Amino acid sequence: MAKIEIESAFVEPWNKGAEEHPSWGMKTAEPHSKKNENGGYDTISRTFRTVKVSRASGIDLTEFRKGDRVHVWGTEATDVREHEGKKYYDLIVWADRIEVAAGKGQGQQAPTEQAAPAQNFPAPAGWDSAPAAPVTSSQGFDFPAETPTPF
Numbered sequence: 001m002a003k004i005e006i007e008s009a010f011v012e013p014w015n016k017g018a019e020e021h022p023s024w025g026m027k028t029a030e031p032h033s034k035k036n037e038n039g040g041y042d043t044i045s046r047t048f049r050t051v052k053v054s055r056a057s058g059i060d061l062t063e064f065r066k067g068d069r070v071h072v073w074g075t076e077a078t079d080v081r082e083h084e085g086k087k088y089y090d091l092i093v094w095a096d097r098i099e100v101a102a103g104k105g106q107g108q109q110a111p112t113e114q115a116a117p118a119q120n121f122p123a124p125a126g127w128d129s130a131p132a133a134p135v136t137s138s139q140g141f142d143f144p145a146e147t148p149t150p151f
Helices: none
Strands: 002-012 025-035 041-052 069-083 086-100
Touching: 002 041, 041 069
Parallel strands: 041 086
Antiparallel strands: 002 025, 002 069, 025 041, 069 086
């Protein structure tokens, strides 16, 4: 798991059948833009994540609706699953804190806090200074710290 801060992501529908998400999880999309010839910006890709919270966190994700821009702090892990012989990689963020994020071009106003603040857990020794190491499974295989999602 890696420490992560997502400055701006949009809340997405929970699944194709229902837009409402449960109180413990929500889907987000983080857009990535590139400047075009006209001086504007075009979205060239998006990173999709599932944001989850523990019951003990006190955070209720039903306060956030589709289209809300959110700022998320927590830890991220890659979840691997297999379906019909094909592997899928999902990015899961275990959130410590979530706030409504101010939109681009709205000035430097502070975001309104919508959830419980992060608890102050001690960071492991060398957390900020150690380079990312590969994750090793119990069978001794080395996996890269970030595994790409198949297209």
